[in-house]
Amino acid sequence: MTHSEPWITLGVTHEQCAKACLDPEHLVYISHRREQPSGLIILDRYGLAGSPYIKSVCIDHDARGRGIGAALVGFAENLFCAESKHIFLCVSSFNTRAKIFYERIGYHQVGEFKDYIRDGVSELLMYKRLT
Numbered sequence: 001m002t003h004s005e006p007w008i009t010l011g012v013t014h015e016q017c018a019k020a021c022l023d024p025e026h027l028v029y030i031s032h033r034r035e036q037p038s039g040l041i042i043l044d045r046y047g048l049a050g051s052p053y054i055k056s057v058c059i060d061h062d063a064r065g066r067g068i069g070a071a072l073v074g075f076a077e078n079l080f081c082a083e084s085k086h087i088f089l090c091v092s093s094f095n096t097r098a099k100i101f102y103e104r105i106g107y108h109q110v111g112e113f114k115d116y117i118r119d120g121v122s123e124l125l126m127y128k129r130l131t
Helices: 014-022 068-080 096-104
Strands: 026-033 036-048 051-059 086-092 108-114 122-129
Touching: 014 026, 014 036, 026 068, 036 068, 051 068, 068 086, 068 096, 086 096, 096 122
Parallel strands: 051 086
Antiparallel strands: 026 036, 036 051, 086 122, 108 122
């Protein structure tokens, strides 16, 4: 994670990534392509107002554009659809490619946290209704 965007621009450290992955409150799933890790998703079951929150999606640089991100997000939506009508995530304002991706799969922006992680950068709160 620390070797790709948005984590580079946000200045997220290896220690911070490890902490998120090892947090017992988070669910971490890793996708594989040809027996090699190709992506991961970190989920918080009750992350936002008691609804599931996609904390991070990270796809290996060489595996991008192959539907892995959509498969991981779809997996999360299917995982939670029996217990929640809502799912949330944040995307950094400079990460336009990711924002377009999330909009394409049905998420829409419902809020903005200005200067949340880094001055001059907003975190855009996105939402999708499940079912």
